Amino acid sequence: MATASASIEISAPPEQVWQLIGGFGSLPDWLPYIPQSELSEGGRVRRLTNPNGDTIVERLIAFDQAARSYTYAIVRAPFPVTNYLSTIRVSETGGGRSRVEWSGEFTPSGVTEQFVTQLFQRIYTDGVNALAARYAAKH
Known part of the structure; x- marks a missing residue:
């Protein structure tokens, strides 16, 4: 099992940050890699589309x-x-600041553990950096 994670501190209370990212269908609100998200099954399944037109389905x-x-x-x-x-x-870090953590675990399929670890490390790091930029722009 491989793992990757990224985190960032944001100068905003956790309640405000969670309001932006806490909805399961909210990725297009802050993650440029995902311009479209459609919820189904009562909001428990999301169908995402990336800029290349690839579909990602998550539960x-x-x-x-x-x-x-x-x-x-x-x-x-x-x-x-x-x-x-x-x-x-x-999570709250004090002084009206928040820490956003995005982590995952996964099993490589047909590629090395290093390849997928770097892939998701880049996705998570780009994601939290985009969140910080989007949050600063919107708030």
Whole structure:
């Protein structure tokens, strides 16, 4: 099982950051890589489209409003992995600041562990950096 993670501190209260990113269908609001998200099955499945037109289908596994986190699994995607499970979490760091963490674990499929670890490390890092930029622009 391979893992990757990224985190960033944002100068805003966690409640405000969670309001922006906490919805399972909210990725297009802050992640440039995902311009489209459609929810189905009562909001528990999201069908994402990336800029290349590839489809990614993910299922919500756990959602905790009080802890400001959710965990999801990939059902179908153009990524060379299986058993993908990821969590996004917003926590308070004090002084009206937040820490956003995005982490995942997965099994490589037909590629090296190093390849998929670097792939998801880049996705998570680009994602939290885009969130910080988007949040600063919108708030």
